[in-house]
Amino acid sequence: MSPADAETRVTRDDHEVLRLWLRLLATTNLIEGRIRRRLQDRFTTTLPRFDLMSQLDRAPDGLKMGELSRRMMVTGGNVTGITDGLEAEGLVARIPDPEDRRVLRVRLTTAGRRAFRLMASEHEGWIVDLFAGLESEQRAMLSDLLGRLKLHIRAKED
Numbered sequence: 001m002s003p004a005d006a007e008t009r010v011t012r013d014d015h016e017v018l019r020l021w022l023r024l025l026a027t028t029n030l031i032e033g034r035i036r037r038r039l040q041d042r043f044t045t046t047l048p049r050f051d052l053m054s055q056l057d058r059a060p061d062g063l064k065m066g067e068l069s070r071r072m073m074v075t076g077g078n079v080t081g082i083t084d085g086l087e088a089e090g091l092v093a094r095i096p097d098p099e100d101r102r103v104l105r106v107r108l109t110t111a112g113r114r115a116f117r118l119m120a121s122e123h124e125g126w127i128v129d130l131f132a133g134l135e136s137e138q139r140a141m142l143s144d145l146l147g148r149l150k151l152h153i154r155a156k157e158d
Contacts, residue, residue, distance in 0.1 A: 031130055038126055043119050048074070050123070052082050053091065053108060053116040062095060062107030091115055 036047045055063060055071050063071070069079045083106055086092040091112030097103040108116060131139060 031127075034130060035123065035126060039119070039123070042122060043115075045119070048072070048078070048082055049086060050116075050119055052079065052086065053112060054120065056092065056106060056108045057113065057116050057120070060107070062105035064097065064103055064105055068106060086112065 032047070039045050039047055039050055051072055052068060055068055065076060065079055065083070068083075069076045072079065083092060083094070087094065090109055092106050093109050094104040094106055097105050134142065
């Protein structure tokens with residue numbers, strides 16, 4: 001018997017869109033759970049640490065703490081705690097902003113960039129493996145449909 005998840009609460013009487021939403025949620029939770037466990041087992045790290053390093057990998061000049069917080073959609077306190085740990089390990093550094101010396105930017109160190117690239121390479125392989133149950137055309141269709149749904153939802157916000 002498979003473990004219970006959000007989708008197992010659905011009955012025939014529930015609306016189709018509710019069933020769909022719960023299936024999306026359950027699938028997302030399954031994928032995220034696998035990735036979290038693999039990051040912990042393989043690299044003794046967490047998904048939030050990986051996410052922060054990912055943001056910094058895309059910004060070679062570093063990012064201000066507030067920008068990191070916005071990109072990761074977490075509080076500044078969360079970013080500070082993650083950054084403190086990564087800095088203690090020598091994976092990130094806080095550097096003065098060249099335009100405003102009162103502001104600090106966070107950037108990956110050389111060791112941090114090297115560690116992240118190894119994690120990112122394996123992470124990509126894990127994702128590819130998890131989606132291998134779908135044919136290429138099915139993945140493209142799912143991507144297109146989710147993209148349309150995302151646009152529709154964003155339009156509702158305006």
